[in-house]
Amino acid sequence: MxxxxxxxxxxxxxxxxSRESNQAFYNHILARFGLSPLTEAQLAVVHVSTAQGAIDYLFQGHPSREAAQAYQKTINNAPFLPLxxxxxxxxxxxxxxxxxxxxxxxxxxxxxxxxxxxxxxxxxxxxxxxxxxxxxxxxxxxxxxxxxxxxxxxxxxxxxxxxxxxxxxxxxxxxxxxxxxxxxxxxxxxxxxxxxxxxxxxxxx
CATH class of the missing domain: 3.40.50.1000 (HAD superfamily/HAD-like)
Incomplete structure (x- = not known):
C-alpha cells in the first residue's frame, strides 16, 4: 500500500x-422514564448509533422522547467508564x-x-x-x-x-x-x- x-x-x-458500558448507559435512561431495559436487538442498534439517534430509536412514538434527549445530554459519563x-x-x-x-x-x-x-x-x-x-x-x-x-x-x-x-x-x-x-x-x-x-x-x- x-x-x-x-x-x-x-x-x-x-x-x-464498550458494549457493557453502552448497555448500562441506555438502560439508565430507559429506567429514568419508566421503560424496560434494552433487548439484544435494541442494543445492537444503539451500539453503532449517535446518542441522539439512539434516543430517537428507543423513544420513537413515546411522549418523553424530547425529555429523554435533553436528559442524555446532561448525564455524567464517568460512572460508565469502568465498564x-x-x-x-x-x-x-x-x-x-x-x-x-x-x-x-x-x-x-x-x-x-x-x-x-x-x-x-x-x-x-x-x-x-x-x-x-x-x-x-x-x-x-x-x-x-x-x-x-x-x-x-x-x-x-x-x-x-x-x-x-x-x-x-x-x-x-x-x-x-x-x-x-x-x-x-x-x-x-x-x-x-x-x-x-x-x-x-x-x-x-
Whole structure:
C-alpha cells in the first residue's frame, strides 16, 4: 500500500469494547422514564448509533422522547467508564503505526470521546479525532471520513478505515476509502483483521 498515509479507526467495537458500558448507559435512561431495559436487538442498534439517534430509536412514538434527549445530554459519563475495556494490543499497535502513518478516529460516539480516550491512555496516540459532535451529518454519511481527508489534504486512496459494523463498511465505500473489517468476517472488506496485530502483518511492519 505505497500511497497509504493515514489509518482511521472507528471507536466502539474496534478500539474499545464498550458494549457493557453502552448497555448500562441506555438502560439508565430507559429506567429514568419508566421503560424496560434494552433487548439484544435494541442494543445492537444503539451500539453503532449517535446518542441522539439512539434516543430517537428507543423513544420513537413515546411522549418523553424530547425529555429523554435533553436528559442524555446532561448525564455524567464517568460512572460508565469502568465498564469500558481496551481491545487487546491496540495501544502497542498504535505506537508502532505512528512511526510511519498518521492516525485518526471517525466515530458516532459523541461528547464522551475525549474522556474515554484520556481515561484509557489513548488520547496522545491520534493526530485527529472526529466524533458525532464534530460533523453535521454523522455516519452513515461519509462526512467524518471526508473531514479527516480534508484536514490532512489527502485523497481517499491514501486512507484506510477500520470498522466492525456494516455501517462502517457503508461509510468507507461512500468516501472511496479502503475498508478493513475488524472481527467481522461477514463484512465486505479489502482486509479482514481478527486482531489489531494482524494490521502490522498487512502493512509489513
Amino acid at each position: 505505497p500511497l497509504l498515509q493515514v489509518i482511521i479507526y472507528d471507536c466502539d467495537g474496534v478500539l474499545i469494547d 469500558i475495556r481496551l481491545e487487546p494490543n491496540i495501544r502497542e499497535v498504535l505506537i508502532r503505526l505512528r512511526f510511519r502513518y498518521r492516525t485518526a478516529i471517525a466515530t458516532n460516539r459523541g461528547k464522551s470521546l475525549p474522556l474515554v480516550l484520556r481515561n484509557l491512555g489513548l488520547d496522545d496516540l491520534f493526530d485527529l479525532t472526529v466524533s458525532a459532535y464534530d460533523v453535521t451529518r454523522p455516519k452513515p454519511h461519509p462526512e467524518c471520513l471526508e473531514k479527516i481527508l480534508t484536514y490532512f489534504r489527502l485523497e481517499p486512496e491514501a486512507a484506510l478505515y477500520i470498522g466492525d459494523a456494516a455501517l462502517d463498511q457503508k461509510v468507507a465505500k461512500a468516501a472511496g476509502v479502503d475498508f478493513a473489517a475488524y472481527k467481522n468476517p461477514g463484512l465486505t472488506a479489502r482486509y479482514h483483521l481478527e486482531s489489531h496485530v494482524d494490521l502490522l502483518a498487512v502493512l509489513k511492519l
